[in-house]
Amino acid sequence: MNIKINPKSAVPVYEQVKREIKLAILSGNMKEGDKLISIRELAVRLKINPNTIVKVYYQLEVEGFIASRPGTGYFVSAEAGRAQKEKHELFEQVTDDYITSASDLGYSIEDMITELKNKDDSSEKKNNGGSDDKDR
Amino acid sequence: MIKIDNLTFGYGKKKIFEGFNLEIPDWQTCLVTGINGVGKSTLLRLIAGVLLPDGGNITFGPGMPVDPRFKIGFISDKISLYESLKVSQMIELHMRMYGIKKFDYSLLEHTKIGMHQRVKELSWGHRTIFLLSLVLAIEPEVLLIDEVIHSIDAYLRKVFLEKVIGLISERKITVVMVNLNFHDVENIADRVILLKDGKVAVDSDLDSLKAKVKKVVSSEPLNGLPVILSIPREDCTEYFVYPYDEKAHRPAVKGKVMDLDLTDIVTAFIGGEYV
Numbered sequence: 001m002n003i004k005i006n007p008k009s010a011v012p013v014y015e016q017v018k019r020e021i022k023l024a025i026l027s028g029n030m031k032e033g034d035k036l037i038s039i040r041e042l043a044v045r046l047k048i049n050p051n052t053i054v055k056v057y058y059q060l061e062v063e064g065f066i067a068s069r070p071g072t073g074y075f076v077s078a079e080a081g082r083a084q085k086e087k088h089e090l091f092e093q094v095t096d097d098y099i100t101s102a103s104d105l106g107y108s109i110e111d112m113i114t115e116l117k118n119k120d121d122s123s124e125k126k127n128n129g130g131s132d133d134k135d136r
Numbered sequence: 137m138i139k140i141d142n143l144t145f146g147y148g149k150k151k152i153f154e155g156f157n158l159e160i161p162d163w164q165t166c167l168v169t170g171i172n173g174v175g176k177s178t179l180l181r182l183i184a185g186v187l188l189p190d191g192g193n194i195t196f197g198p199g200m201p202v203d204p205r206f207k208i209g210f211i212s213d214k215i216s217l218y219e220s221l222k223v224s225q226m227i228e229l230h231m232r233m234y235g236i237k238k239f240d241y242s243l244l245e246h247t248k249i250g251m252h253q254r255v256k257e258l259s260w261g262h263r264t265i266f267l268l269s270l271v272l273a274i275e276p277e278v279l280l281i282d283e284v285i286h287s288i289d290a291y292l293r294k295v296f297l298e299k300v301i302g303l304i305s306e307r308k309i310t311v312v313m314v315n316l317n318f319h320d321v322e323n324i325a326d327r328v329i330l331l332k333d334g335k336v337a338v339d340s341d342l343d344s345l346k347a348k349v350k351k352v353v354s355s356e357p358l359n360g361l362p363v364i365l366s367i368p369r370e371d372c373t374e375y376f377v378y379p380y381d382e383k384a385h386r387p388a389v390k391g392k393v394m395d396l397d398l399t400d401i402v403t404a405f406i407g408g409e410y411v
Contacts (some may be wrong), residue, residue, distance in 0.1 A: 003360060005323070007323065007397045007398075008232075008395055008396070008397045009395055010346045010347060010395035012343035013323050013342075013343070014343075014344075025384050039305060040301075040302055040305040040306065043305055044298045044301045044305075045300050045303055046323070047297055047298075047301065047320060047323060047324060048301075048323035048324060049165055049301075049304065049323065049324050049325065050161070050301065050305035051165075051326060051327055052323070101360075104392075
């Protein structure tokens with residue numbers, strides 16, 4: 001797991017960590033049955049309070065992303081990959097972040113749409129029309 | 137748990153605390169800050185039992201020995217060690233004083249502190265790591281850390297913090313840290329306490345504090361917002377607002393509202409006292 005947190009952000013650290021882990025699961029970087037690193041190790045790595053990780057893992061378990069096996073730790077659960085609703089929520093969050101940053105720079109929604117379309121065109125050219133992924 | 141009840145303390149005529157109360161539950165990591173001279177270090181020394189209060193009580197929860205000092209780890213640059221002893225002799229003495237059976241040398245080995253070095257020959261960074269090793273050996277229930285972290289180099293600081301976080305995770309200890317600088321440590325805290333005039337002026341968890349303190353950059357005056365500090369810049373003014381209320385305040389602001397990290401937040405509170 002390669003998790004980054006932004007200390008300047010007003011988004012609580014536990015939200016940031018939770019979102020990063022969800023992203024890792026929903027994007028397929030972490031698959032069903034993969035073991036999450038221990039609470040201690042993640043706390044040490046991110047230099048955050050272990051209580052924060054306890055809270056994150058607890059919430060992810062309640063939401064069905066991970067499951068705990070007593071004595072061994074936390075694992076990505078079987079239901080996790082099917083969380084399409086969650087996936088869409090995360091997509092909305094990422095989109096909101098993008099819109100906020102771009103409008104801070106003074107761009108309108110129309111500018112953003114144009115820019116996104118341009119990006120899409122150029123990546124299509126690069127991928128030589130690799131549109132297989134597009135219908136997902 | 138640490139319970140401070142109606143604490144009074146002063147140096148001669150200068151009163152630092154009068155009727156001071158604070159309760160820190162088990163397994164909490166608390167960051168204490170405030171301007172120079174407000175009594176942060178004094179508070180730690182009182183909790184550590186190095187200083188005795190003039191009045192009031194400091195008590196600890198169950199699980200602490202009759203003399204709590206045996207389970208309080210205190211790390212400060214003012215701790216006196218036997219300077220002319222070798223590291224190995226200091227460890228031996230420490231083990232005898234505290235009745236310690238086993239000593240973990242891994243931190244010392246890892247940071248290349250030699251057993252034959254004299255204590256007075258250790259660099260500040262090594263001295264701090266050495267102190268941490270001594271403190272860990274007593275298996276503390278309470279760990280008190282007086283601003284030592286930022287006078288040591290980045291690598292030793294990392295070693296130090298990782299050890300402390302590991303300890304919080306494994307042994308569920310209670311930690312009180314006194315800091316002026318929060319780089320690296322802000323997310324370790326569950327709770328932030330700002331002292332002012334011998335009282336607790338701000339007592340909050342970090343997330344709520346971040347939601348309530350904002351910086352507004354604007355070229356127009358901020359009417360009706362609770363500004364705790366304003367800094368005029370060449371082309372605009374930076375206003376630090378507390379408590380900030382997104383719904384009530386956002387519409388009135390002609391300018392940019394920015395999030396702050398803990399260093400900025402504390403700077404705003406402290407700066408407000410100087411200006």
